[in-house]
Amino acid sequence: MSVRDGDTQVDVAVDNDVLLKAACYGIAQRFWPHAGEEPAAGVLGAARFVIASAIARGSRVRDKAAASKALAEFLSEAAVLEPTNAEVGAAAELERLAQLTGLELDVGESQLAAMTAGRDIALLDTGDKRAVRGLEILIDLSETCAQLGARVRCLEQLFLRVLDEKPGEFEAxxxxxxxxxxxxxxxSICFGCYSGGGMERDAxxxxxxxxxxxxxxxxxxVLAG
Known part of the structure; x- marks a missing residue:
C-alpha cells in the first residue's frame, strides 16, 4: 500500500539502513511484527530497489538469498511512504542545512525525517548513528527536526525491545x-560474535x-526513551 497523505495510518518509519540489517539477520518481522496491519510500518518507495541492490552487491552479506527473501517478505506487508511536494521541500532544506554544518544525512533519511515530523508517525527507526547525531544538531536549526524529539530509535534499541518482550527468542x-x-x-560486539558467540543474555x-x-x-x- 502506498501512503502519500496519511490515508493509511503508519506508526513507525523504517529507514533503509536498519531494514537492510534486519533483513540480513532475518529478523525484520521480529522488529516490526505488525508491519501489515494498521498502524503499519512504512518504508520509502525506493527501499525495495536500494536494499535489494545492497544485498546483492554487498561484500558483508554472507547469505544473500536468505536476506533477499526476508526483505521481500517484510516489504510485502509494509506500507510504502511517498513524500508530498511539501515534504520533499522540507527534506531538501534538511539536506542543505546538513551540508552547511558538515553533517551526514542522505536523501532517504531526510525524507523520512520530514514525513515523521509532518505526519502522525510516532517513531523513526534508523541504523545510522551518524544520522541520529545529525538530527540532534539540526534540532536547533530546523523546524522539521524540532518536531522529532524522542521519536528516533537506533538498532540497539530495537534489539533491546525484542529481547525484553520475547526473552525466549534470545538464542535464535x-x-x-x-x-x-x-x-x-x-x-556483533554486543552479541560476542568476534569471540565465538555464546554470550549470556544479561551480558x-x-x-x-x-x-x-x-x-x-x-x-x-531526538533519541526515543
Missing part, C-alpha cells in the same frame, strides 16, 4: 546476528544498553 536472535558478523559491528543486554547510553549522551533530545 544471537545466532542470526553472529551468522552475519560483518553486517553491523556494534551488534548482551548490558552491552546494548551501553551503546544506547553513549548515543543518548550525543543525542539526548
Amino acid at each position: 536472535i544471537a545466532r542470526a546476528v553472529c551468522a552475519e558478523p560483518a553486517v553491523d559491528k556494534t551488534a 548482551v543486554l548490558v552491552g546494548l544498553e551501553s551503546y544506547v547510553g553513549s548515543l543518548r549522551t550525543a543525542a539526548p533530545r
